[in-house]
Amino acid sequence: MELEFYGAAGCVTGSCHILRVSNKTILLDCGLYQGKDEKEIGNDGFNFDPKKVDYVILSHAHIDHSGRIPLLYKKGFKGQVFCTNATRDLCSAMLVDSGYIQEMEVEWKNKKRRRRGLDAIEPLYTANMARLSMYLFTGIPYGTTIEIFDGFKIRFRDSGHLLGSAFVELFIREEEKDEVKIVYTGDVGNVNIPIMRDPTILDYADYLIMETTYGNRLHDNLNSQLHRLTDIIKETFARGGNVIIPSFAVGRVQEILYELSKLRRNRELNNLMIFVDSPLAAESTRIFEKYSECFDEEAKRDFASGYNPLRFEGVIFTNSIEDSSKINKIQSGAVIISASGMCEAGRIKHHLKHNLWRKECSIVFVGYQAEGTLGGNILSGAKKVKIFGEEIAVNASIYDIEELSGHADRNGLIKWMESFSKKPEEIFLVHGEKEAAESFSNFAKEKGYNTKIMKSGDIIHINEGISRKKINSNSNLKNQLIKLLDSIDNIDEINKELLIGKIKDVIKKFR
Ligand SMILES: [Zn+2]
Structure with missing residues (x-):
């Protein structure tokens, strides 16, 4: 059996690892490269033949883990994609949305290309291609072991990172050899995140493929951050402004809604108007509501009592462009949650244009802002930014509560590994920038773990040497x-x- 590290090895996007066992080729995730990785590596080609891939096992729906599945399909993959039921449903919204984004980006590029006399280019994949690729998806409930082919079983366990996210347990027995258990973490969730269950404690892994996004970081206390959000809203409303929250549409929006529902219930903020201005956020909220059995105990209790903490009094989901632009007329007392998370595209740019220059308003960042993005520029203290070609002054108060992160920090990762009944033979570190992976590797080695930082193209042979x-x-x-x-x-x-x-x-x- 052979494990090849391909994407998100030495970086944090484009997750994809290749497992070759019993003449089958299995991909663990098939994600898009984003940001600087997209520029450096590109999303176009695969270093393998998609027609020869038999299965994709998908840890969760985030685009950096799932976003190249439609491209794989376009290039001839006809096998099955296994994931949890919630991941399948989220993918049906997120991959189609990703297809639309690809189409829109290419349309914009082609306008420029035509003016330069260049040939038009094709999108990576279309929304329709993404829709068609969904026929390959098979959803499996958490905790159910299924045999995909002789000697190869998988089971998904809740990784507490996003609705449907899973640790993938792979039980592999080749010919006369002993069974080997490989665990692929996908992304390891943070503890005490609203709505999400904490990451499941696993019994053991012979080999562990582990993410290290925040392997060199320690998160602040989440509760104090959420109190901060309450204070920010109260202070902004008292000044007569609006609170703008640029947010990823899937996961973060629902977590924020859940927290705001508590404020509403505790009567800390009356007459709270919350606009969720993103069609993808509206659709993914419907999927969250469908899978309330996957929530943590507190959120599950709320749903069981008949109260819906994602769709309470004062929450307005806006779908049409007209409804979205009506929000711009509101001067005060509104919380506006909109995508994209890094302010690079989508409706958030309109809301920033109308509120960023007003000193009575607040902008609250709740997720990672990459360098050079509009969000990154605002956060790094720019006095003026360009939005739709117009220079806008940054007078609003700017806050960063990135600690709502869906990833475990260094201690969270170690604590999760320490709950195993025995140390894995080897731990392959992926999905982390160099600094984070190295820092985590050293920390884990001090605790007696056998870690290896993987680079794209590294191949590991697994079949012997295990006691x-x-x-x-x-x-x-x-x-x-x-x-x-x-x-x-x-x-x-x-x-x-x-x-x-x-x-x-x-x-x-x-x-
Ligand atoms: Zn993720």
């Missing part, structure tokens, strides 16, 4: 434990802790 005697001699016990672990997703938090404790005690005795 598996202990696990094999206790295979019955192992099976019982796996059954217990399977039931974890269906019990409440207190009993879950107790059950995990008991399982760990049993494992210790047999190690």
Whole structure:
């Protein structure tokens, strides 16, 4: 068996790793390169033949993990895509949206090309191509083990990063060899994020492919950040302004709505008007509502009681351009949540144009702002920015509460690994900038972990050298434990802790 690191190896976008086992080719994610990675690496080609890929196993719907699946399909991939049910539904909205963006970008580029006498170029893929590629998707519930082909089983466990996001457990048995378990983390979630469950504790991994986005960072306390958001809204309204929140449409919007629903319920802010001005945010909110069984206990309780914390009094989803432009007439008392998250495209630019120059307004960033983007420029203290070719003064108060991040920080990553019953043979570090991966690698090595920072093109052969005697001699016990672990997703938090404790005690005795 062979594991080749391809995308998001040495960077944080374009997630894609290639597993070759029993003459099958399996991709773990197939994401778009974005930002500087897109410029440096490009999204056009694959270094393998898409027609020869048998399966894609998708960790979650974020475009940097899923965004090249329609391109794979366009180039001849006819296999199956396995993911959780919620990921499949989110992809049906997000990949189509990504297709529209590709079409729009190319239309704009072609206008320029025509003026220069150059031939028109094609979009990477169209919205329709994305729609067609959805026929390849098969959704699987969390915790269900399925055998994809002889000797190759997979199971998804909640990684607490986005609705539907999963750690992928791969159980692989080749010919007469012992079973090897590889875990691919996708993105590891942060603890205590609104709506999301905390990342699932796994029992073990022989080999671990692990993300390191924030491997060199420690997050602030989330609660204090959310209190800050409340204060910002109160102060801005008292000054007679609006609060503008540029946000990614899927995940972050719903988390913010959930927090704002608490303010509303606690009567901390009356007559709160919240505009969610993004068609993708509206569609993904509907998908969140469909999968309320995947929420954490608190949000699940809210839904069970008949209260919908994503669609409460005062929340207005705007779809049409006309409704969107009506918001621009509101001078005060509105929270406007709009995409894109880094202010590079979409309706957020209109809201910034109307509010950024007003000193009574506030702009609250809730996600990563890459250097050189409009969001990045505002955050780094620019006094003036250009929006639709017009120079706009930055007079509004600017805030950054990036700590709402959906990624675990260094301690979160280590704590999650430490809950395994044994250390993995090797940990392959991916999905991190050089500094983050190196810092995390050193930190983990000090704790006795065998880590390797992977580069694109690195190939690892996995099939020998694992001491598996202990696990094999206790295979019955192992099976019982796996059954217990399977039931974890269906019990409440207190009993879950107790059950995990008991399982760990049993494992210790047999190690
Ligand atoms: Zn992600």
